[in-house]
Amino acid sequence: MIIGIETTAHTFGVAVVDHGKILCNVRDSYTTEKGGIIPMDAAKHHRNVSETIFKKALEEAKIAEKEIKAIAISNAPGLAPCLSEGMKFAKKKAAELGLLLIPVNHCAAHLEIGRITGSKDPVLLYASGANTQIIAYADGKYRVFGETLDIGIGNFLDNFARYLGLGFPGGPKIMELGSKGKKFVELPYTIKGMDVAFSGLLTNVKQKYDALQKKSVDYTKEDLAYSVQETAFALLVEASERAMAHIGKKELLLGGGVGCNTRLQEMCKKMCEARGAAFFAPGNSLLIDNGAMIAYLGEIMFNHKIFFPADEVDINPRERTDDVQVTWR
Numbered sequence: 001m002i003i004g005i006e007t008t009a010h011t012f013g014v015a016v017v018d019h020g021k022i023l024c025n026v027r028d029s030y031t032t033e034k035g036g037i038i039p040m041d042a043a044k045h046h047r048n049v050s051e052t053i054f055k056k057a058l059e060e061a062k063i064a065e066k067e068i069k070a071i072a073i074s075n076a077p078g079l080a081p082c083l084s085e086g087m088k089f090a091k092k093k094a095a096e097l098g099l100l101l102i103p104v105n106h107c108a109a110h111l112e113i114g115r116i117t118g119s120k121d122p123v124l125l126y127a128s129g130a131n132t133q134i135i136a137y138a139d140g141k142y143r144v145f146g147e148t149l150d151i152g153i154g155n156f157l158d159n160f161a162r163y164l165g166l167g168f169p170g171g172p173k174i175m176e177l178g179s180k181g182k183k184f185v186e187l188p189y190t191i192k193g194m195d196v197a198f199s200g201l202l203t204n205v206k207q208k209y210d211a212l213q214k215k216s217v218d219y220t221k222e223d224l225a226y227s228v229q230e231t232a233f234a235l236l237v238e239a240s241e242r243a244m245a246h247i248g249k250k251e252l253l254l255g256g257g258v259g260c261n262t263r264l265q266e267m268c269k270k271m272c273e274a275r276g277a278a279f280f281a282p283g284n285s286l287l288i289d290n291g292a293m294i295a296y297l298g299e300i301m302f303n304h305k306i307f308f309p310a311d312e313v314d315i316n317p318r319e320r321t322d323d324v325q326v327t328w329r
Ligand SMILES: Nc1ncnc2c1ncn2[C@@H]1O[C@H](COP(=O)(O)OP(=O)(O)O)[C@@H](O)[C@H]1O
Pocket: 009, 010, 127, 128, 129, 130, 131, 153, 154, 155, 157, 158, 169, 170, 171, 172, 175, 256, 257, 258, 259, 260, 261, 262, 287, 288, 289
């Protein structure tokens, strides 16, 4: 049995996995009413909830501490204060229980958990807060075929939501607002091959929102939320389709928190249907940051003898998906 701890950004999650089966997936997330994430505050949140969440996970999984074989910890990439807080907690537990640590790359975990859907050899659309990448596995690594050239899709949605005075996370709020939009407002559309960009789109939509505050225009903020989703998601779906055509893959798998968006899922599904490909998405609790994906990949790594004494493991805030040597596949 492997226990997994997720702590790279807003979420402190703990889960237990046994032979690929998720026995529990407990979490507590840092949220705000108005601003975005303040890294030190998020770290403080993790410090405050860690013991409670850990205990709750063991209770829900109905296991005793001594049944745990090793502790998987998300050591990269992420916000340094959050990573440090989680690492400190994992090391404390490792010392208490006399266990080894499995350092898990958060992005790789978002991708690997997708296997639970039955997808075998997909192009992965990894759409989360800080990360937006089009990925496929080849020859020992997750290769990045396309990615955002500036900000992640989730950060983009969160930033726009913040501008509208909505709190963090903003993605779900934009989705709700957008569902009431009727009119499509033309917005900048930036794609180069399989790379995308969102900062120009962000500036432009903020200007359109400013205009709406000042004078009478023929669109509402609901229309803007709707148009932002249509435009940004079309970029992702176009880049994904190009990657599928380029590499000749017949599956698309969605990963990351923005993957919870029902409109994005619908657009991915339509594209796949049109080209005779299969579309896969895990459930929301496995898309948004969670401990289960860390425990799940942690168990696979453990079975491949990838574990270390606690003092040999450190955080790596900037490790990229394609830095990871995938020796477990
Ligand atoms: N329904 C949704 N629609 C769009 N974005 C969403 C939705 N639910 C969550 N998100 C976004 O997902 C992001 C968090 O995803 P996650 O994978 O947990 O991110 P990260 O690992 O980068 O912190 C946030 O930016 C949040 O706004």
